[in-house]
Amino acid sequence: MITMIRQKYSNEIGSADYGTEVTVAGWIEDVRKLGSVAFIILRDRAGTLQVTALKKEMPIEQFKEFTSATRESVVSVRGIVQQSAQARNGYEILPKEVKVLNLAAAPLPLGVVDKVEADMDTRLDNRFIDLRKPNVQAIFKIRSAVIQAGREYFAQNKFIEVHTPKIISASSEGGTALFKVKYFENDAYLAQSPQLYKQMMMATGLDRVFEIAWYFRAEEHNTRRHLNESTAFDIEMAFINDETDVMNTLEGLVHYIWKYVAENCQTELKTLGKEVKVPTLPFARVSYDDALKLLAERGRNIEWGGDIGTEDEKLLGDIMKENGQDFYFITRYPLAAKPFYAHPEGDKARAFDLEYCGMELSSGAQRVHDPKLLEERIAAKGLNPKDFEAYLKAFKYGMPPHGGFGLGIERILMEMLGQDNIRECILFPRDRTRISP
RNA sequence: GCCCUGGUAGUGUAGUGGCCUAUCAUCCGGCCCUGUCGAGGCCGGGACUCGGGUUCAAAUCCCGACCGGGGCGCCA
Numbered sequence: 001m002i003t004m005i006r007q008k009y010s011n012e013i014g015s016a017d018y019g020t021e022v023t024v025a026g027w028i029e030d031v032r033k034l035g036s037v038a039f040i041i042l043r044d045r046a047g048t049l050q051v052t053a054l055k056k057e058m059p060i061e062q063f064k065e066f067t068s069a070t071r072e073s074v075v076s077v078r079g080i081v082q083q084s085a086q087a088r089n090g091y092e093i094l095p096k097e098v099k100v101l102n103l104a105a106a107p108l109p110l111g112v113v114d115k116v117e118a119d120m121d122t123r124l125d126n127r128f129i130d131l132r133k134p135n136v137q138a139i140f141k142i143r144s145a146v147i148q149a150g151r152e153y154f155a156q157n158k159f160i161e162v163h164t165p166k167i168i169s170a171s172s173e174g175g176t177a178l179f180k181v182k183y184f185e186n187d188a189y190l191a192q193s194p195q196l197y198k199q200m201m202m203a204t205g206l207d208r209v210f211e212i213a214w215y216f217r218a219e220e221h222n223t224r225r226h227l228n229e230s231t232a233f234d235i236e237m238a239f240i241n242d243e244t245d246v247m248n249t250l251e252g253l254v255h256y257i258w259k260y261v262a263e264n265c266q267t268e269l270k271t272l273g274k275e276v277k278v279p280t281l282p283f284a285r286v287s288y289d290d291a292l293k294l295l296a297e298r299g300r301n302i303e304w305g306g307d308i309g310t311e312d313e314k315l316l317g318d319i320m321k322e323n324g325q326d327f328y329f330i331t332r333y334p335l336a337a338k339p340f341y342a343h344p345e346g347d348k349a350r351a352f353d354l355e356y357c358g359m360e361l362s363s364g365a366q367r368v369h370d371p372k373l374l375e376e377r378i379a380a381k382g383l384n385p386k387d388f389e390a391y392l393k394a395f396k397y398g399m400p401p402h403g404g405f406g407l408g409i410e411r412i413l414m415e416m417l418g419q420d421n422i423r424e425c426i427l428f429p430r431d432r433t434r435i436s437p
Numbered sequence: 438g439c440c441c442u443g444g445u446a447g448u449g450u451a452g453u454g455g456c457c458u459a460u461c462a463u464c465c466g467g468c469c470c471u472g473u474c475g476a477g478g479c480c481g482g483g484a485c486u487c488g489g490g491u492u493c494a495a496a497u498c499c500c501g502a503c504c505g506g507g508g509c510g511c512c513a
Binding site for chain 1: 438450465466469470471473474475476483504505506507508509511512513
């Protein structure tokens, strides 16, 4: 029985295979017919290869079926690998048997190798075809590597991977708008973050946890850097002195990820035409107060306590870049600007954001671990401590000092790979108007 | 939530009152071709988002709907 299942990807065939028989499979990217010879470009996830079909060397019916198959049809080819100076890979396949496994309809709603660009909307409507493009695939191969790197880093640093509920009962932390869902006879919400749960984990003795978390946020933003469904490395760690322990963990993670991608994703980076510069540690630390001073020097005066808006955030990014700092922390924000769980330090919070060239990648803090203070902070934010009973309970029977952060995965990819739209970095983006596919 | 902006073949575009029987490319179909690789040659195909209105005349101007793109706020 001769297999028609792929034995090798296009990049796994080399000089050792010359003269031998191999079965390859994939999508027909292009057919170049020259009468009694035809060159079929077959694409698999590793790249492309050329099948050279000679009319006189094949049953005529098979030759016809093969060379008239529509672009993007799925075929498998059993044939002899032959060295060829003319073929791009240095070899070509001379088919002995060809199976058209699935004929693609024509015309395609989106060309894979067409010489015209397609709008993002068209691409997303046909994402499964869009993802056949090597440069689009490269982003998701790198995404996989980023997550792999994160898991390795967390394992090395004694973090335990957890999964917290995504259906929650009530407004968790305030701030962002939540998606409401029906939960039998009650209303429930999709979690905006694992915040309260990962903190509760600190009372379990598991000490250090991380989650590859989903964030669901019902904000009606319409920008190139926001999604209504996004992912993040979300961590919490106990027995810390203050937020600098968390920052050290975060910059270590970022460094590890950048290094991992630089070392393991050369092929994909080349496909994208991008280079990843591994940052040096430690990252710069700029206090909120100093950030305001830096901005004031450039004529941007922000009242103390005020937000650093998008424009100013970018300007600060430029200033830091001039000093050779792509990555930097903004630390010690005004307390009022941070959520109730951020640990106070006078009128400031032991909280930080990690920025990359003016784009927020992460925010974190030391958390309040004293139940009395926590109740005060909840009340001070205009929230009702009664709504947080299950959460507060976890603080009353032995809660160590702790802190953590959330680091957006799409934001990482967007910045690392210089993508101008965050939708490039998630398979099926959810935004203000898109919920399908 | 506020603001700006767009909708022309499968895809991407040109066209901003009459010269539009709508441009170009790509794409699709047919035929020719034994070394293509942005293949080439010949022939053919396909579109003005929808509904009102203004006008002698609307792809073009106005109103509405629907569907997009983006900025701000907020954040990851």
